Amino acid sequence: MIVPKGIRDELRWFYEARFGMFVHFGLYSLLGRGEWAMYHEEIPRGTYSRLMDDFNPHLFDADAWVQLARDAGARYITATAKHHDGFCLFDSALTDFKITNTPFKRDLIGELVRACQKHGMRIILYYSQPDWHHPNYVHCPGAFKDLTHPPETDRPDWPAYQRYYIGQVEELCRNYGSIDGIWFDGSHKSVDAWQGKAVYALIKRYQPHAVVNDRARYGDFFTPERTLPEDLTGYLFESCESVSPVAWGYRRNSPSYTTPHLVRSLVKMAAAGGNYLLNVGPQPDGRIPDRQAQVMREIGAWLRVNGQAVYQTDPVRLPAPRIRKRTAGASATEPFVALAGRTGVTRGGNTIYFHCLEWPEIDRFIIPGIQSAVRQVRLLGSDQVIRFEQSDLGVELFDLPATPPNAQVQVFALLCDLAPGVTEDASVGQEAEPAVIELNARGSTTLPAHLAIQDGRAVKGSRLVVEQDNERQTTVLSGWMVPEQEAHWILMCPEDGDWQVSVYGSCPVSSEEAVVRITVQGQALSAALPDPQAAQNAGSPYPKVIAGTVRLAAGRAVLTLHPEKLVWGYVLGKIEKVQLDRA
Ligand code: GLC
Numbered sequence: 001m002i003v004p005k006g007i008r009d010e011l012r013w014f015y016e017a018r019f020g021m022f023v024h025f026g027l028y029s030l031l032g033r034g035e036w037a038m039y040h041e042e043i044p045r046g047t048y049s050r051l052m053d054d055f056n057p058h059l060f061d062a063d064a065w066v067q068l069a070r071d072a073g074a075r076y077i078t079a080t081a082k083h084h085d086g087f088c089l090f091d092s093a094l095t096d097f098k099i100t101n102t103p104f105k106r107d108l109i110g111e112l113v114r115a116c117q118k119h120g121m122r123i124i125l126y127y128s129q130p131d132w133h134h135p136n137y138v139h140c141p142g143a144f145k146d147l148t149h150p151p152e153t154d155r156p157d158w159p160a161y162q163r164y165y166i167g168q169v170e171e172l173c174r175n176y177g178s179i180d181g182i183w184f185d186g187s188h189k190s191v192d193a194w195q196g197k198a199v200y201a202l203i204k205r206y207q208p209h210a211v212v213n214d215r216a217r218y219g220d221f222f223t224p225e226r227t228l229p230e231d232l233t234g235y236l237f238e239s240c241e242s243v244s245p246v247a248w249g250y251r252r253n254s255p256s257y258t259t260p261h262l263v264r265s266l267v268k269m270a271a272a273g274g275n276y277l278l279n280v281g282p283q284p285d286g287r288i289p290d291r292q293a294q295v296m297r298e299i300g301a302w303l304r305v306n307g308q309a310v311y312q313t314d315p316v317r318l319p320a321p322r323i324r325k326r327t328a329g330a331s332a333t334e335p336f337v338a339l340a341g342r343t344g345v346t347r348g349g350n351t352i353y354f355h356c357l358e359w360p361e362i363d364r365f366i367i368p369g370i371q372s373a374v375r376q377v378r379l380l381g382s383d384q385v386i387r388f389e390q391s392d393l394g395v396e397l398f399d400l401p402a403t404p405p406n407a408q409v410q411v412f413a414l415l416c417d418l419a420p421g422v423t424e425d426a427s428v429g430q431e432a433e434p435a436v437i438e439l440n441a442r443g444s445t446t447l448p449a450h451l452a453i454q455d456g457r458a459v460k461g462s463r464l465v466v467e468q469d470n471e472r473q474t475t476v477l478s479g480w481m482v483p484e485q486e487a488h489w490i491l492m493c494p495e496d497g498d499w500q501v502s503v504y505g506s507c508p509v510s511s512e513e514a515v516v517r518i519t520v521q522g523q524a525l526s527a528a529l530p531d532p533q534a535a536q537n538a539g540s541p542y543p544k545v546i547a548g549t550v551r552l553a554a555g556r557a558v559l560t561l562h563p564e565k566l567v568w569g570y571v572l573g574k575i576e577k578v579q580l581d582r583a
Contacts, residue, residue, distance in 0.1 A: 007236055010209040011220055013122065014181070015236055016312040017075035018270050019303070020124070021296065022240060022279035023065065023288075024080050024248040025108075027051045027087045030284045035249030038085050038132060045133060045151055048085065055102035060286025062108075062115035068280075068288055069121055072296035073303030075311065076122035078183050078277060081109050081172055083126075083249070084145060086133025090175075094167050097133055113176040124181035125172050129165050129194055129216065136161040140568050142509060144188040158193075166199055173206035181211035184219070187459040190569030191217035191482075213238070214459050217482070221275075222461035228265055232461045233273040233315050241265060242279035243292045250281040256291050259298040263408040266299065266310070267355045271344030273315035302408050305381040309353035309411045313346035318369035319425040321394075323360055339365075352420050353380075354412040359404035368394035370414065371421035380411040436556070438492045439499070439580055445491075447559065447578040449475040452487035456562075467574070469541075476505070476542065480572035486562040489578065491520075493552045498583040500549050503527045503561070504542040506535040507573030514573050516547075517564040521557050523550045526564055529573050542576035549583050 007015045028035045030051050038048045069077050082088045088098040090109035099108055109125065116123040130145040131137045138156040139146040150156075169182060182203050186194055196218030203212055212219040221236035228239055243262070244254040266276040278299070280292040288296075303310065320338040344355040352374075354367055374395050377386040382405040387398045395414060404410045414420075434453050439445045454464045458481035465479040477487055493499075507514030507529040514529040527547035535541050563572045 006234075011211055011236060013209070014076075014211045014221070014275070015273075017122070018275050018310050018313075019072075019074050019266060019299075020076040020078055020122075020238070020275060020277040021069040021072055021074040022078045022126075022242070022248070022277045023282065024083065024126075024242075024250075024279055025057075025282045025286075026080055026083045026089065026249060027055055027085055028083070029057075029250040029282060030054055032250055032252035032284070034247030034251045035083050035085070035281075036247075037249075039145075039147070042149075049097065049133070052087075052097075052102045055099070055284075056104045057108070057282070057284060057286025058104070060104075060106075060108060060111075060282075062111040063119070065112060065282075065288065066115045066119045066121050068293055068296055070119065070300075072278075072300040073307060074121075074278075074296075076124055076180060077112070077116060078124040078126055078181070079109065079112055080126040080128075082128055082131075082168070084128045084130045084132055084185070086128075086131040088168070090172065092168055092171055094164055094171070095134075109172075110176060113179060117177060122180040124183050124211065125179060126183040126185065127165075127169060127172065129184055129186035130188070131161070131165070134161060134164060136164065143568055143571075145186070146188070162195060166195065166202065169199060170202060170206075173203055173210075179207055179210060181207075181213070183213045183223075184215040187215040187217070188570055189217075190566065193569050194218075211236075214461075217459060222457065222459075224461045228268045228272075229274075229461055230268065230272045232457075233317075235457070235461065237273075237461055238275035238277050239265075239269050240277040240279065242281070243295050244279075244281060248279050248281060250283055250289070254281075254289075256295055259295050259302075260408045262295065263299055263302050264357045267344050267357065267409050270310045270313060270346055271315050271355065302406070305406075306409070306411045308348065308351075309346055309355065309380065309413065313348040313353065316345040316347050316352065316422055317424045318345050318367065318422060321354075321368065322366045323364070347420060347422075350416050350419055352414040352416065352422070354414060356404075356410045356412070359410055364400065365397045366394040367397070367412075367414070369423040369425070370395055370416070371423060372416040372418050374414050374416055376415045378413045378415075379405060380413055381405045386412065434490050436490045436492050439494060439552075439582075441494045441497070441582055443581070445580045447489040447491075447580070449477040449487075449576060452477060452489060452561075455486040455488065456482065456484040458482045458485055469576075472541070474542075474576055476574040476576045478574045480563050480566070480575075481570055483563050483566075486560050487575075488561075489559045491552075491557045491559055491580075493554050493557055495554050496552070498549050498551050500581045500583045501525055501547045501559075502544050502579045502581070503529070503547055503575060504540075504544050504577050504579065505573055505575035506530050506532065506542055507567050508532065508571065509567055511567040513565045513567050515563070515565040516561055516572070516575070518547055518559065518561050518578065520550055520559040521552055525550065529575075542574065544579070 091107040136157040194216040196216040269276040510531045525547040
């Protein structure tokens, strides 16, 4: 398991925080084309490094950043101490490529951490292990975030780079007093490559309550990016998004998401039990762009009214509420319809919070699933007490105002007698009944991708993906990143006997390392997936590889496939199917 499931006491502050402000700032901010400019524009390392001469965010004010986070209602700040370009915003003793060697001269991270400590704001430091500057970093050309043409003067030396990176993490944990977490960003290499477990232990040694994200492949919480997964409840997780849809670092004339959209996203994550980390990208002078600051403050205004429904709450999965339409002449007999997907529910203390992501065209609601007696219903942000009745059908709210009290998410607070008991929606998170595949004793049986039952999460909380291959009219399993990801098929074997097991698939690059392991009834087989050249020779993107023969007893069996060796330690390839032939 990459991320331990469950919430330990020392991490509780993070689970309860629900909202953080992300900050991407660095040399790239000078260019105004996002934090990947060096990579995408193939700016030579020497040219890029000369940006240091112009780096002087003279209007940077750590207190102002912290004040903005407070105004936004954020409970923590996550700020880039070093991004992929390798430039350090802290005074590292291990490199000259750092902020104290620019005209600015000051240790920005040090100032920010002190300001956070002073104002009671939590601070997490983002640290990118991928490094486009350090000569010892080993690039796998073709791998995400690695350079395709690293300078010839580089001296690739992985142990040396590991010492550098771990040394810098230690500096961050040791030199600034109390910090609240480290946020890595190298999900494209393996836990061994990053020494993820040892680094995790190192961080906790210095800062026991600090949280560590999943992108050194071992940590406390998952970090889905620019998505709002609703199926990670029970794990610690934080979904990150940027106010700018196009970049994390400063980008001139960047568009911005609207405040209602961002509030809805925050609510969706709270209702799934996760945090929302929203990014701003300061300008070259060190100030946060006005438009982004304004959006953050608008979210803060919403949270000042509705924060009790967000912070320190737990997610609740009630069955979908039902509504009656407000159409002209609607009669009392008009049927109720389910309002699925447009609401979110949390609970805190004795109160259930019912969030309406859209103000529905109705004047009455039924909220099913609340078992405790409801004493009072209020709409947060208005003085109005809502008329309601509680019956076997649920809590029915009447006479809702025709227009909502604000333009964002409306929250009904249902105050109960006791900590509310609820009937959770049993269908949430339930997979369909798995198919049982009857083995053909005379010929071949196919275990196709789309019938696989999945298990295990990879970095960012990701699952395997069932891809449609339209050209070949088939489905394939992709997104394999860790050995913990498994595909299972349930078999019914008609008789005792030997079966030959084959895998159809391939890996994306030349490699001898893409190996899958297949287990069934206590027996294990391995098969190496062919590389693209072999696939081309075979005339199929998913050539057949015979893994071996197993002896099966008549009856039910579960066949499991998972990566045994991953190319570069993190990617496997695509698997179309497993096939069993009576031997
Ligand atoms: C991606 C981007 C990176 C950004 C990060 C935030 O990994 O490569 O630029 O910092 O997302 O989650």
